[in-house]
Amino acid sequence: MGGTLTRTGLSFQKAKYLGSKSVCGKTVIITGSNTGIGFQTALDLARRNGRVILACRNSRKGEAARNRIIQLTGNQSVVFRHLDVSVMSSIRTFVDVIRMEEKTVDILINNAAVVNWNEAFTEEGLEETFATNYYGPFLLTTLLLDLLKKSPDSRIINVGSIASMGGSVDGDMVRVSRGFSGEEYNDSKLALLLFTKELCRKMECTGTRVMYVHPGTVRSELFRNLPWIFRFIINFIMRPFTKTPEQGAQPVLFCTLDDSVQTGGYYMDCQLYDHTMWVPKSAYDEGLAKKLWETTERVIVNCQTG
């Protein structure tokens, strides 16, 4: 890793990725890239001359982000494509468009997520936080696997959270219209971690690497649905310990670009954190991961058939 990182201030929080690697000729999909960590990641990869696909649910915001990135980088190969990652039919339509337009996909960054305070369900009957943070990334990734496999050194980056430590996942669970418990964010990020580990096992012997990354605590729009007191604590009281979205993008960029990155790894602060106290033990439960995978496939098929 020598020469590719610098740590400033609170070093455990604010490592900066300094690698100069180009992504010229590579196609990158980033979900939820109109703001926050996703936008900053897209901006950086556009500067590195990638073909960057901004996969966003809001066309106005997606187009505005695209225009801003082109203005800042001069890279004309930045495009917006509509994707609501919480809606399985939207994912299927998005993948059809990608198949028509792209020969390969080299990098997929599952970044979009929500934190909800109130109960909400998607039009397909899925609990919204779980649909956005887990079911959506699962379906999008599995539908794009063949395109990813065509690329040498392709990568899938699942933007997770240290909140997965507070999550619990039961392999039999079916979170369809089951009500809101307030734990969905933690549970969905743990499910995403189990998915990362299981996908890594399934992808063995292919050139595709899959990583899970916690970006740090970032002053983004993520907490917009929480009561103002939470936002006040994160944006003001905790300010010295939190990151800007640009700083939050660094661990994601590290996983996207650095040669040292290990498939299946849990990354934080641009370092491998597997088997530390920050990673829940259940992340290594292969039986649970397999069961969760099967349950997830059933849930997604049910969405298709109504």
Ligand SMILES: NC(=O)c1ccc[n+]([C@@H]2O[C@H](COP(=O)([O-])OP(=O)(O)OC[C@H]3O[C@@H](n4cnc5c(N)ncnc54)[C@H](OP(=O)(O)O)[C@@H]3O)[C@@H](O)[C@H]2O)c1
């Ligand atoms: N901020 C933190 O402290 C923190 C900590 C740990 C992990 N993370 C993770 O970092 C990632 C990025 O979060 P952030 O902090 O940058 O949050 P953010 O500023 O709220 O950005 C989230 C992005 O996801 C998009 N999005 C939400 N639901 C979507 C959907 N159904 N379909 C498509 N896009 C959707 C949002 O679009 P709209 O603008 O249209 O809503 C937005 O572009 C997330 O995975 C989050 O869990 C963040």
